[in-house]
Amino acid sequence: MIEKTKLITILGATAVGKTQIAVAVANELNGEIISGDSRQVYRDMNIGTGKDIDDYTINNQKIPYHLIDIVDAGKKYNVFEYQRDFYNAYSDICQRGKQPVFCGGSGMYIEAVINGYEIPEVPANQNLRTELDKKTDEELIKFLSSLKPVHNKTDYDTRKRLIRAIEIEVFRKSNVIEIPKYEKINNIYFGINFDVETRRKRITNRLDYRLKNGMIEEVKYLLEKNISANDLIYYGLEYKYITLHLTGKLSYDEMQRQLNIAIHQFAKRQMTWFRGMERRGAKIHWLDGHLPVDEKVKFILQTVFDEKNFSHT
Secondary structure (H helix, E strand, C coil): CCCCCCEEEEEECCCCCHHHHHHHHHHHCCEEEEECCCCCCECCCCCCCCCCHHHHEECCEECCEECCCCECCCCCCCHHHHHHHHHHHHHHHHHCCCEEEEEECCHHHHHHHHCCCCCCCCCCCHHHHHHHCCCCHHHHHHHHHHHCCCCCHHHCCCHHHHHHHHHHHHHHHHCCCCCCCCCCCCEEEEEEECCHHHHHHHHHHHHHHHHHCCHHHHHHHHHHCCCCHHHHHHCCHHHHHHHHHHCCCCCHHHHHHHHHHHHHHHHHHHHHHHHHHHHCCCCEEEEECCCCHHHHHHHHHHHHHHCCCCECC
16 A cells, blocks of 8 residues: 555646546545645635536545635635645645545646745735736836846746735845745656647637536626625636626627637646646656546556655655
8 A cells, every 4th residue: 555645646737637537546545635726725716716526526435625615715825825734734634544636737836835845924915916916017027026036937927926926025125034844745746638739629618618607607706795806807717807707898709718718828838837847857647638537547556556665756
């Protein structure tokens, strides 16, 4: 049997079917799932974040999951908080003798917890965010560069991340920051991938289905709960574009077209991040998404049992 302190991570871009595979693996190994998704932490944000809670039941057996529905919608949840909550969940699963299975597509969150990144605790500064939001991306990048050396694009591959990076550096200028220490985790990576054309079709088909089956109503409900349009736009993708539609900024057709493009771009960025992880030393065992579920699970289990000593990367 696998040592319970070992972590099995299943990653991939959006719409490749990660959860179904993770649940099947957890079912075979008496395991529990830890979500590696930066938006599934929010309550009442279900369809747009792809929680697919029904997928956590297999053969009439419900597989326990963690880091889903732990924060109220409208709040700002960051990687520091995620890192803290992940380690609490991971430690709890291991202490109870279960196998942790990590599943998600948020590359920065995944790397942060597995590699034990040192991340400062910096509170949100809403006044600063309001001022920064008035600036163009180019102005924000220039401002960030004046605060610290910018060695790569991970600080500004999205506007939200760029503003957060500035927020951290501004806070750091006038405060002493204590950074918690976390150990690297013994881990084995598996990635689910499709060819680009298939991935695009899956994304478009899934979006069409969700728009017809409650996603617009979900965003409308959040707005009616007095969660501000700006807060929903902050979450990006589905919540951004549907909010723009519901507030009269985009027609339905404009919303659907722009959202579809944005999700394809997001999936491309996810794959770029995962390739970057490999360049940084992570060994990812990639599985062809076209393989039947049972063959994917068989490959994962065989590889896990073959690799007795998990790599730290």
